[in-house]
Amino acid sequence: ITQQTSRMGYTPQTTHTIVIPPSAALPTFNGNLSENPRQFLIRVKEYVETINHWNDQALLNGISQFLRETALEWYCQLRTSNRRPQTWTEFIGIFLNQFNSPMRRARQEQQWKNCKQEENETINEFIVRLRALWQEQKPNENEDDLIRHLMCKMRNNVLTMIGISRCGSLDEIIIEAQKVE
Numbered sequence: 174i175t176q177q178t179s180r181m182g183y184t185p186q187t188t189h190t191i192v193i194p195p196s197a198a199l200p201t202f203n204g205n206l207s208e209n210p211r212q213f214l215i216r217v218k219e220y221v222e223t224i225n226h227w228n229d230q231a232l233l234n235g236i237s238q239f240l241r242e243t244a245l246e247w248y249c250q251l252r253t254s255n256r257r258p259q260t261w262t263e264f265i266g267i268f269l270n271q272f273n274s275p276m277r278r279a280r281q282e283q284q285w286k287n288c289k290q291e292e293n294e295t296i297n298e299f300i301v302r303l304r305a306l307w308q309e310q311k312p313n314e315n316e317d318d319l320i321r322h323l324m325c326k327m328r329n330n331v332l333t334m335i336g337i338s339r340c341g342s343l344d345e346i347i348i349e350a351q352k353v354e
Contacts, residue, residue, distance in 0.1 A: 204243030210272040229261035285310040296350035
């Protein structure tokens with residue numbers, strides 16, 4: 174939008190459109206065992222960077238807007254006891270320590286061990302499921318490690334048909350597997 178000065182000598186107001194997403198799109202975390210705290214952190218960071226253009230400090234200052242029930246009570250207790258984290262990285266650490274319970278971690282570890290591509294599951298569906306578990310179970314690994322896990326966990330008939338030697342990157346493996354499917 175450009176501003177032009179009219180004959181009367183004033184500059185008209187510039188209008189801007191602000192898109193407010195529906196409240197259902199707002200990522201929230203209640204603190205329940207069934208919720209995935211790491212996924213929440215990824216989603217809330219993506220949301221505030223995209224919608225609000227917040228940096229890590231702004232996110233840290235506004236995180237309570239996304240917390241509900243037990244998680245909000247926990248955060249309020251941090252504030253009242255003057256133990257509020259000073260950086261987003263520090264918040265991530267204490268948040269995961271609080272809400273990624275040993276029972277939840279053990280359940281995810283079992284899911285990781287049992288994770289195999291199902292007969293009726295496409296490679297795209299499987300890679301999404303595998304990557305979510307991988308990010309939880311192996312946060313310090315890189316894409317080469319993910320490829321290694323994928324080769325062990327995809328259906329044998331697909332793996333046999335694509336041939337390991339032809340594929341270098343994850344994208345190449347997915348493309349070859351899609352061709353086989």
